[in-house]
Amino acid sequence: MKAVLRGEIRNSVPYFRYRLGSDGTLELSSRHGNEITADTGFTGAIALPEDALERMAVEFAAVEEFRLADGQRVQLPIFWGAVHLNGKSFETWFIPGDPLVGMEFFEVAGTQLNLDFKTGTICLKR
Template sequence: MKGVVDDDLRALIEVSVCGEPDGEKSSVFAWIDTAFNGGLVLPRHEIDRLGLKEYSSTPAILADGQEVELPTFTCHVEWFGKEYRTQIVANEGAHPLLGTMLLDGHDLSVSYKRKTVDLI
């Protein structure tokens, strides 16, 4: 998978998601967040746009140390040619986040000089 480093120095990778198996896929550019050990976090507006169904909630500790309970939703993610049913976490942030759960088993290379992201 190929991604880019944007002008704000965020390492981004495109991820295809949908609400139902074999449903209409929608692409989001997710900010790779190696401090997040989950899979995906989507802003509430993206969840609403995709029509995802609420599943449950999960405790989380935010970057500022605040402990919160965040809703989770069911989602299908296309990842390296396969489709997976997974839970995503909702937040009020501006950007989707991709965590280390999806990076596990892969090699990540980010070149800020070339503004490229390679995930193999």
């Protein structure tokens, strides 16, 4: 099984790195860019700040209702776009919010998500 993405765990929070590619796609990285939290409690795909979504090549898809961790229900726009990861491209959906990668994206991009609190690492494998 090959690692496709590696990250760190700091203060009990697992994260990877991301940046916006010149083609308007999201690039997930092990080393460079802003932090994006690996949130196993987020059943969606990817959340990014609105200013990042505005700079991306994403298409508006719909408005859907989501339930937040505190139980609150909110209406959010959904956008369709691409993520580059280790030379592969994945089409997925995005919502505005704090930078999060959720379980729906992990299921599409990998087969195993390992969190090692002793070494402080997180690894998505395929």
